[in-house]
Amino acid sequence: MQLMHIDKRTYRKNTNIVISSFIASLAILSLVFGALLIHFLGATAATPDGSTGNFHLNVIGVMMAIVLCSGVLHSQKQKPYMREVYYVWRLKQLNNQIYRKLAKIKLAADSNDRNAFIILSFYFSSLKQVYSLDDNTLTISTVEKDIAQLNARIAELDISVSPEQFEPELLDSI
Incomplete structure (x- = not known):
């Protein structure tokens, strides 16, 4: 891997947008997947303590959202917009290997x-x-x-x- 010049402002702007988009997508998709799983597979009646027993469906919804968001991020890593973000991410991984x-x-x-x-x-x-x-x-x-x-x-x-x-x-x- 060769070191390349990175424009700091572009890198910071793109990184902030990628992180914000990832977090927002993760939150929204977790809610959507959890609601859909509960709607189709969940219990509708609450127990006397107020629990519906659908916690596991919410966790599965979060995991589905993580997989989908990670897949989208992975598919976009070669796009010009992600050039700086992906380069620095790979560089940090390589630094970690060297550090070990x-x-x-x-x-x-x-x-x-x-x-x-x-x-x-x-x-x-x-x-x-x-x-x-x-x-x-x-x-x-x-x-x-x-x-x-x-x-x-x-x-x-x-x-x-x-x-x-x-x-x-x-x-x-x-």
């Missing part, structure tokens, strides 16, 4: 493994991009320090490393 192996990657970097330097270069650069897009100003300075330390180490070893060299398969080699 970060201790091993840092050990490999301590042993001057070139692939480890490529992974770390991509990881820190992508973290900086995600933090910038999400306005995470608290930890971006730490990432910038990590980038500076990594670049100093790479320069000290006189090797050529860039985030563009990263391929997800490199994670399997560490």
Whole structure:
């Protein structure tokens, strides 16, 4: 996966619209599916404690709404409108994969493994991009320090490393 330039305003606007639409659709569809299930399959008489015993039908309605909304979101991920949102989502997933192996990657970097330097270069650069897009100003300075330390180490070893060299398969080699 290559890092690409993302317009922050477009990303934020599209993300907010996607999240709002997903939540609104989920709420409305949950109510509709729950009402339809209760209408066709539910008990009509309430027990003395006021319960109709239709809770399970409401839960099924919520699950149906989640499946439908997720399916629609999945079908739209390649649309130009979703380009930035889907890119950042995939980038965050990749960062999570790298984070889970970060201790091993840092050990490999301590042993001057070139692939480890490529992974770390991509990881820190992508973290900086995600933090910038999400306005995470608290930890971006730490990432910038990590980038500076990594670049100093790479320069000290006189090797050529860039985030563009990263391929997800490199994670399997560490």
